[in-house]
Amino acid sequence: ARCFFHTETEVTPMGKYQKNIEAARRITVMQYLETYHPGELVRKTDREYCTRTHDSLIITPANGFFHWFSRNVGGNNAIDYLTKVEGMDFVSAVRLLNEMAPVAASFQPAKAAPVKPHEPRPFTLPTPDRNVEAVAAYLMHRGISPKVLRYCVGSGILYQTTRGNYRNCVFVGKDEGGVPRSAFQRGCQGTYRGDVTGSQKKYGFLMQAENPDCDTVELYEAPIDAMSGATLRQYTDIGKWRSVHYLALGGLNYLPIDYFLQQHPQVKNVVLCFDRDEPGLRFAETVTKRLAERGCNVEKRLPAVGKDYNESLIWYKSKIEKQRGERV
Incomplete structure (x- = not known):
């Protein structure tokens, strides 16, 4: 079931999505936790933090490193934290971190070109088909x-929506007002699956x-x-x-x-x-x-x-x- 949620254009270690990965790697564990889970941070000393969930997980803001002593794993960025501590897959971790508001990079190369602010891509649902026959057949199977x-x-x-010659299931996530805010597509044939852009x-x-x-x-x-x-x-x-x-x-x-x-x-x-x-x-x-x-x-x-x-x-x-x- 976990492979259900990849990006519509899958993030890969090389090629055009390398910039997405590099941007995600520049986000520190502290920046991630302060944004999404500020209640998790617990100060242990003047130089170290742990988390409420894992008191053996030590974070050192000065160098960006964390080490989870009870599991003997660690890292120096938010991707490492999400994959090694929260169990998130690499693609989901990169996608989540790219959705964060722009944060200061942990380092700035000399004479680097100015970094454009991250702008979330607009979310638009795929055009629905007139019926759901293929979706019904696939899901009943x-x-x-x-x-x-x-x-x-x-x-x-x-x-149901059609992409090229293929019919896809579209699963929709809505906000408290019933407005669609996220969607995931799963092919009724083949192995295609991916989040809709901007979800x-x-x-x-x-x-x-x-x-x-x-x-x-x-x-x-x-x-x-x-x-x-x-x-x-x-x-x-x-x-x-x-x-x-x-x-x-x-x-x-x-x-x-x-x-x-x-x-x-x-x-x-x-x-x-x-x-x-x-x-x-x-x-x-x-x-x-x-x-x-x-x-x-x-x-x-x-x-x-x-x-x-x-x-x-x-x-x-x-x-x-x-x-x-x-x-x-």
């Missing part, structure tokens, strides 16, 4: 129930609970996993699948959690439904500590089978179909 599919299409958080990553793919006072949210890495979780609940708890919120983060990304909880202060129960792999498990530990500090009740619920919830759903459906065949 992935095990998603027609009921969950209809809800997403009807809510305007899922539609703001704090707006996740959200399937709202039927009751606006609902106090529980389930967190997933990708939209298809969130839809899979909803489908599993529909099949195993008939009639009650909309009893909770389902939020897809777009990878190992904490920003949508912060935003969602700000907009839903009544939510106190959080279920972590991340992938069953090392980055997913490590991210779950980080999220658990942060949410506990906010007074949330946190439950970790790994997929019953396979790496992610879509694999678990496909296994569950094949099991049910096999049992039905044996009865016949």
Whole structure:
């Protein structure tokens, strides 16, 4: 599920996107934390900081270095911190740091050309097709129930678009006013996937609970996993699948959690439904500590089978179909 969220034009170590990577590498750990998680910083001495989540993670602002002694890992920039501490993949880390407001570079080469201020690219949704036939066929092949599919299409958080000769799913993230602010495309054929240009990553793919006072949210890495979780609940708890919120983060990304909880202060129960792999498990530990500090009740619920919830759903459906065949 994690490969779901790459940039529309993927960042690579070489070529035209090298400037994006270099800009991200110039952002220090302190600059990143002061921008996104100022409450995490704890001063240990006049020269050192640690974080509330990891007291063995020491940051030295004078040289930009950090070292996480309990894991014996470290680095000297925000990319290192995001990938080694928060478990974010490299592409997502570069994209997130490029979305930050311009910050002073940690060094300035002699006679360097003036750096133009970073200007976020405008966000525009891809043009929708007149129907969702290809999207429906693709997602139902992935095990998603027609009921969950209809809800997403009807809510305007899922539609179909055409790119060249290919049909794509478009998963939409909206703000508190219902205005689209982010979107991710997944090809119905082939392997194409990528964020729509200008997407703001704090707006996740959200399937709202039927009751606006609902106090529980389930967190997933990708939209298809969130839809899979909803489908599993529909099949195993008939009639009650909309009893909770389902939020897809777009990878190992904490920003949508912060935003969602700000907009839903009544939510106190959080279920972590991340992938069953090392980055997913490590991210779950980080999220658990942060949410506990906010007074949330946190439950970790790994997929019953396979790496992610879509694999678990496909296994569950094949099991049910096999049992039905044996009865016949």
